[in-house]
Amino acid sequence: MPDLQAHPPIIQGVVPPRDVLLRFISENPDRASKREISKAFGLKGDTRVELKTLLRDLEADGMVEKKRKSLVRPGALPPMTVLDITSRDKDGELIGRPAEWPDDGSVAPAVLIRQSASGASKTKAPVGGLGDRVLAKIFPAKERGGPAYTARIVKVLDRRQNAALGVLRLNPDGSGRIMPIERRGEELVVEAEDRGAAADGDLVSAEVIRSGRFGLPRARVASVIGSVASEKAISMIAIHAHGIPYIFPDAVLKEAEDAGPATVAKREDWRSLPLVTIDPADAKDHDDAVHAEPDPSPDNPDGVIVTVAIADVSWYVRPRSALDREALKRGNSVYFPDRVVPMLPERISNDLCSLKEGVDRPALAVRMRFSKEGRKAGHTFHRIMMRSAAKLSYQQAQAAIDGSPDDKTGPILEAILKPLWHAYGLLSRGRERRQPLELNMPERKILLKPDGTVDRVLVPDRLDAHRLIEEMMIQANVAAAETLEQKRQPLIYRVHDTPSLAKQETLREFLATLDISLVKGGNLRSNHFNGILSKAEGKPYETMVNEMVLRSQSQAVYAPENIGHFGLNLMKYAHFTSPIRRYADLIVHRALVGSLGLGEGGITPDEEKDLEDIAAEISAFERRAMVAERETVDRLIAHHLAGRVNEEFEGRVSGVTKAGLFVVLPAYGADGFVPISTLGRDYFIFDEARQALVGEKTGLGYRLGDTVRVKLAEAIPLAGALRFEMESEGRKMPVATRSFHKSGRRAQRQPGIRPPRGRR
Structure with a gap:
């Protein structure tokens, strides 16, 4: 007999009780939109209004969250x-x-x-x-x-590979053991005849050849990746650990080598338009070029025409080809300090699709008209043949605008660069009106020595040249999404959901401790966060507030359903501008080609049916790349600091948990851990609202953003892990009046190390 109490019947036409509604949402994640819930319970008219009120109350209580168009229980997995x-x-x-x-x-x-x-x-x-x-x-x-x-x-x-990655440690008789790089990995025994040319300390890929119930598995060295002292080995650790494809199959390379240059046939000839590329000085491929000029139309006085041309990758990478299958398998290019694992072979990415200076190249271009107030008045897409007038670096273009042109920028300063900067000035007005989220979180760049070890860590200057290209690319992405929606063409959007109610509440409690308020309700916009950031600007807690606002944000993903982009404050947004390094952009290019009738290489019906799966895959691959890049940086820095154990450093508390403090060394970008057991003899309480650990007796503690002195107690380069000991005395904290957890512990030295967190 069914358990009627556990599963009460659904009464059609009546708004269900809270517990019944919550169970329905939990058990039917693919039917949890307001429309589907109304249909399931037979609600119409006033009862639908009553349901809407109940769902709003459940959101306010943190019992459900909005994910795209559906409701989910907090922490629930997506469909x-x-x-x-x-x-x-x-x-x-x-x-x-x-x-x-x-x-x-x-x-x-x-x-x-x-x-x-x-x-x-x-x-x-x-x-x-x-x-x-x-x-x-x-x-x-x-x-x-x-x-x-x-x-x-x-x-x-x-698929699982019967291989393991580790460091070989030799015994005097020539045999050895392979020490795993993964914390949960298992040691492997290697006999002398199975180690090949591997030497002590080499990072190797090993094949398990025998595994029994007792003793360690036996393995054979399959390949030597390099010495663990080499940066090459450190980046290869992340590549292998995350299963990132880095060797192109022969069929893919052959297809790339067989490709020939595109011709101007069936394309608009724009080779006389002086488009220029502006990229990092060390860029090897150039997939976007820009141009700006005054709009001659009397309907748009003092307006501008901005043209963004993007490499026409869809011409070379056709659906279901070997190149296409490999590109989808990779999802995106992955960038390490010493190397790039590209999405496409160099023949495509660095040659045929790279918008090289003075060379004919196929492109998809969008021509956008903006008013003097920075409002877009219209746009059109074109399949063109172009010829870049100049290859410039950000620093080179900025120096020319700032009054120091060189031999290349001098001749094009008046005709090309100044119109670009004038157009950027107009677009900036639109950006200011739009109010995207403006976090101040500078990114660090690692510079390597010739031997692959860390030379230094620096924060590159943020130039107007960077902002110019960024804003023009954003506008091109918006134009792509608008055009495809207008054509009712399925596509993959770049979406960014609003912060969850739970994260909003955590941030709200934290800000209250600084006497900063955050609005309540479902109408939260990016400009509300900008108001918070402006109140913190110049204050001792500025960095702390920026970090907490960042942590409150949802993660941007790819999806075939549009929910808008919260961070950019845009309702229609798709990635269009980097098809050399992102598969999502390639899909958007194919959609434009197909829906606008621009020739060969358009999206296929099979691709349209698979967009949900493709979006989920490339979102996962993007996260994989981010984690791999971050772990490589952690390992590099840990390797760099391994010889400085017992030295003191100035740090900043970058995270607070029940188990201890995360401390970043700003000079290195290194993130290490201070176990709570090493903080002192007091009993430390985790104050979640203040993001602090506070001594129960002394009232002294440490808070997110605090500047501290720490001693490096331990470094494990292969794990990218650092353990610190606190040298600074905590500061006096007020008595906690909000939620807190008594999960601290008294001082008790513990061996070992806790690895740093991943990217937050």
Whole structure:
């Protein structure tokens, strides 16, 4: 007999009680929009208004959150999730966990993988195995006492490889052990005849050749990546650890080599238009060029025409080709301090599609008209043949505008550069009116020595030349989304959701401790955050407020459904301007080509049907790249500082948890951990509202943003981990009046190290 108390019946036409509504949202994540809920409960007229009020109350209470157009329980997995298959349960069923999970101390939920029965359907679902990364459809579990979710595999993204990465440590007899780079990895035994040319201290890829119930597995060295003292090895650790494809298959390279230059046939000839590229000085590919001129139309007095031309990658990379399959497998290019793992082979990215100076190149161009107030008056897209008039660096273009032109910028200063800066001035008016989120979080750049080790860490100057290109690219992206929507063409948007109610409340409590208020309700806009940032500007807590605002934000992703971009304060936004290094942009190019009838290489019906899966995959690959890049920087800095154990450094508290403090060294960009057990003999309380650890007896503590002196106690370069000991005495803190956790502990020296957090 069914448990009627646990599952009360649904009464059609009546707004359900809160518990029934919450259970429906939990169990039906794909039917949790207001429209679907109304349909499920048969609500019409006044009852729909009543439902809307109830849902608003549940949001205000933090019981549900908005995700795109649907409602979810806080912490719930989205209907399509990338999972890592990590283990089996007692019945031998595969268990997966989300590939990405917030680094807030919570445990990622377990997901039971349901493998399809053979012959059960016409189209057999993909089969996964231990170690695989998969894209899966998520369903709330019907049975209690087990994993919270079940899943059906939609696509296997990365297959497990029978290889391990580690550092070889030799014994006197020539045998050795491979020490894993992963914290949960297992040591491997290597006999002398199985180590090949590997030397002591080499980073190697090893193949497991025998594994029994007892003793360590035996392995054979498959390849030597390099010495662990080399930066090359450090970036390869991240590449291997995250399964980033870095070797192009022969079929892909052949397809790239066989490609020939595009011709001007069926293209508009814009080779006489003096478009210029403005990029970093060390850029090897150039996928965007810009031009500006006064608008001659009497309908737009004192307005400008801005042209953005983007490399026509869709001409060379056709759907279902070897190049296309490999590009989707990679999702994006990955940038390390010493190397780039490109999405496309160099023949395409650095040659045929790079907008080289003085060379004919195919491009998709958008010509945009702006008024003197910076409002867009219209735009058109064109498939063109162009010829870049000049290749400039940001510093070179800025120096020319600032009065120091060189031999290249001098001749084009009046005719090309000054009109660009004039147009940027008009676009800036529109940006100021739009009020995108303006965080002040400077990024650091690592400079390497010739031997691959760290030379120094610096913060590059933020120039108007950077802002000019950024704003023109944003406007081109907006134009692409607007055009495709107008043509009713399916596409992949770049979306950024509003901060969740839970994150809003955490930020609100924190700001209240600084006597700064944050508006309540569902009408939060980016300009509200800008008001907060302006109040903190110049104050001792400016950096702290910027970091907390950043942490409150949702993560931008790719999606076929549009919810707008909160951070940029734009309702229609798609990535169009970097098809050499982002697959999302290539999809948008194909959509434009197809919907505007611009020739070959348009989007196909199969691609349109797969947009949801493609968006989920490339969003996961983007996060993979971000984590790999961050971990490589952490390892580089840890390697750089490994010889300075017991030295003192000036740092800043960059994170506060129940377990201790994260401290960043601004001079190096290094992020290390101070365990709470090493802070002193007091009992430390985690004050979540103030983001502080406070001594219960003394009232002395440490808060997010505090400047402190720390001693480097331990460094593990391969793990990118640093452990600090606090040298500064805490400052007096007021008694906590809001929520706090007594999860501190008294001083007790503990061995080992806790790794730094990932990118936040």
